[in-house]
Amino acid sequence: MLCQECRCRPASVKITTIVENQKTDVHLCDQCASGRGELEFSAEGSVSLGEMLAALLHHQVGATKPGGGDSGGVGQASTRCPTCGLTYERFTSQGKLGCSDCFTYFEHQLRSVLRHIHGSTRHTGRSPMRAQKTLRLQRDLRDLRAALEQAVGEERFERAAEIRDQITLLEQQAQALVAAGPSDRAGGQPGGRDESGGDEPDDGRAG
Amino acid sequence: MTGERDDLFSRPISYWMEGAGPDSDVVISSRVRLARNIAGLPFPHMLDREQAERVIGTVSDLIASAAARGDGPLADLHLVRLHDLGSLQRQVLVEKHLISPQHARSPLGAAAIRTDQAVSLMINEEDHLRIQVLMPALQLEEALADAVAVDDALETGLSYAWDERFGYLTACPTNTGTAMRASVMLHLPALVMTNQARRLAGLIGKLNCIVRGMYGEGSEAAGNIFQVSNQITMGQSESEVLTGLGSLTSRLIDEERSARRGLVGEMRPHLEDRVWRAWGVLTTARVLSSREALQCVSDLKLGSDLGIIAGLDAPALNSVMYMIRPAYLQILSGHELTPDERDIRRASLVRDQLAGRGPEAGDDRLSRASGAQAGRPEQSGAA
Numbered sequence: 001m002l003c004q005e006c007r008c009r010p011a012s013v014k015i016t017t018i019v020e021n022q023k024t025d026v027h028l029c030d031q032c033a034s035g036r037g038e039l040e041f042s043a044e045g046s047v048s049l050g051e052m053l054a055a056l057l058h059h060q061v062g063a064t065k066p067g068g069g070d071s072g073g074v075g076q077a078s079t080r081c082p083t084c085g086l087t088y089e090r091f092t093s094q095g096k097l098g099c100s101d102c103f104t105y106f107e108h109q110l111r112s113v114l115r116h117i118h119g120s121t122r123h124t125g126r127s128p129m130r131a132q133k134t135l136r137l138q139r140d141l142r143d144l145r146a147a148l149e150q151a152v153g154e155e156r157f158e159r160a161a162e163i164r165d166q167i168t169l170l171e172q173q174a175q176a177l178v179a180a181g182p183s184d185r186a187g188g189q190p191g192g193r194d195e196s197g198g199d200e201p202d203d204g205r206a207g
Numbered sequence: 208m209t210g211e212r213d214d215l216f217s218r219p220i221s222y223w224m225e226g227a228g229p230d231s232d233v234v235i236s237s238r239v240r241l242a243r244n245i246a247g248l249p250f251p252h253m254l255d256r257e258q259a260e261r262v263i264g265t266v267s268d269l270i271a272s273a274a275a276r277g278d279g280p281l282a283d284l285h286l287v288r289l290h291d292l293g294s295l296q297r298q299v300l301v302e303k304h305l306i307s308p309q310h311a312r313s314p315l316g317a318a319a320i321r322t323d324q325a326v327s328l329m330i331n332e333e334d335h336l337r338i339q340v341l342m343p344a345l346q347l348e349e350a351l352a353d354a355v356a357v358d359d360a361l362e363t364g365l366s367y368a369w370d371e372r373f374g375y376l377t378a379c380p381t382n383t384g385t386a387m388r389a390s391v392m393l394h395l396p397a398l399v400m401t402n403q404a405r406r407l408a409g410l411i412g413k414l415n416c417i418v419r420g421m422y423g424e425g426s427e428a429a430g431n432i433f434q435v436s437n438q439i440t441m442g443q444s445e446s447e448v449l450t451g452l453g454s455l456t457s458r459l460i461d462e463e464r465s466a467r468r469g470l471v472g473e474m475r476p477h478l479e480d481r482v483w484r485a486w487g488v489l490t491t492a493r494v495l496s497s498r499e500a501l502q503c504v505s506d507l508k509l510g511s512d513l514g515i516i517a518g519l520d521a522p523a524l525n526s527v528m529y530m531i532r533p534a535y536l537q538i539l540s541g542h543e544l545t546p547d548e549r550d551i552r553r554a555s556l557v558r559d560q561l562a563g564r565g566p567e568a569g570d571d572r573l574s575r576a577s578g579a580q581a582g583r584p585e586q587s588g589a590a
Contacts, residue, residue, distance in 0.1 A: 120442025123374025
């Protein structure tokens with residue numbers, strides 16, 4: 001059955017409206033259905049998350065077309081993720097990101113998408129065991145580097161040497177953690193479209 | 208292995224469905240699903256065959272070593288590649304909620320399923336891994352605990368795609384963060400009969416939850432069965448999400464019980480009529496559509512919960528609910544059936560299933576059910 005609104009795409013959603021005991025059924029495609037703001041219970045007419053995302057992305061693409069005054073290359077809809085080659089345009093049409101690095105590369109646009117969907121852009125739940133260890137190491141390293149700087153400043157060189165050894169040890173542990181299991185960045189990247197050379201995110205959070 | 212596999216397709220219901228749990232008069236089952244991706248690999252829709260096999264191989268190795276040790280949450284999982292299954296077999300897994308409809312169509316997908324079918328691992332679905340735990344009745348916390356145990360066990364052999372700020376990274380941003388979808392399957396016949404479903408839909412939406420039919424997105428709410436799940440996965444921890452979904456569920460349970468009390472109090476003869484008609488249809492019909500069967504099973508479940516009809520325990524009715532599904536019917540027949548042949552086969556199967564379970568007229572129980580206990584009916588005992 002064809003969508004009763006656009007009459008070109010197949011209908012995938014049935015919307016049942018009951019007004020004063022008068023029941024009306026309308027069969028719509030996803031696009032036309034998500035354009036209506038009236039979907040209700042009965043599950044036959046509930047808005048799926050996919051539809052919600054599609055409507056949101058459709059709206060957003062219009063607002064962030066290249067040359068729309070967005071800062072740098074990342075804001076442009078035609079930009080590709082250097083790791084997997086996915087364009088933001090393709091993401092908006094299919095609703096799926098290509099790889100973990102898309103989150104870094106399209107971070108600017110994704111923040112607004114995430115805020116719309118979840119009302120938040122900050123994860124507050126569980127973290128993987130490996131990440132917990134990495135975070136602990138990173139925090140300890142940060143503290144030790146500050147202590148090292150202070151010791152050098154105070155010309156306590158013996159203490160500084162001790163701290164430097166501790167730092168070396170922790171750095172080795174951090175590297176071992178990354179190397180353990182399937183490495184975060186080793187292989188598996190399709191196409192090898194790495195144009196930018198250093199694809200490491202710049203805020204030092206990746207381990 | 209073949210034993211488990213035969214069971215997987217030949218038994219209409221999963222072993223876990225026979226278990227008991229709190230609030231089973233309204234809550235059929237609870238489910239927690241965690242989405243996970245493996246660091247360093249593109250998401251499944253970007254994988255080539257070799258990479259997809261690598262994901263399956265990683266999980267397969269973990270299961271094999273757990274099985275060799277003989278313990279741990281992965282020890283009892285059995286892996287099947289979806290392309291090794293026929294389309295009817297894949298569809299039965301969908302009907303049992305062990306894989307998603309989308310996953311059934313995935314040529315590079317696999318599933319690892321525990322013998323009791325309470326735990327399933329969808330591999331190469333929308334994300335590399337989807338850990339799913341199903342439990343009878345209202346047991347969200349317990350389901351999360353089991354899912355976390357599987358999650359931790361998997362992590363001993365792989366590294367997850369994760370970001371300190373965004374949490375677990377998923378192909379679709381609607382899942383990013385906790386990547387947890389928790390849901391309860393509710394039987395809400397009295398709320399539907401009293402036209403209160405629409406009013407409650409507003410409440411569900413306000414509490415960041417979604418309502419769907421029995422088979423998820425786009426499925427019909429046949430048989431008065433609804434799936435309510437959390438909508439957001441970021442900004443709330445897993446336990447905060449479960450608390451929210453749990454309190455919404457309690458509210459829906461209260462509303463449903465109160466509507467049931469109202470029906471018993473005000474329309475007892477009509478309710479009884481409806482239940483006994485359902486019994487009549489299911490035990491005598493010769494051609495039975497899936498929709499009619501589900502509606503009748505819903506009426507019988509309600510009648511059984513309210514003590515109107517005795518001798519029908521929940522597993523027996525749940526069995527009927529699952530054995531009338533198209534793929535199961537066809538597997539049982541050993542070949543594909545036209546829709547009309549299915550309706551005929553369905554009618555005879557349901558008659559057989561209910562034969563010998565003949566309810567003793569439960570009229571004596573009705574007087575009790577219509578009293579103060581109506582909202583918290585006891586399980587109808589043995590025949």
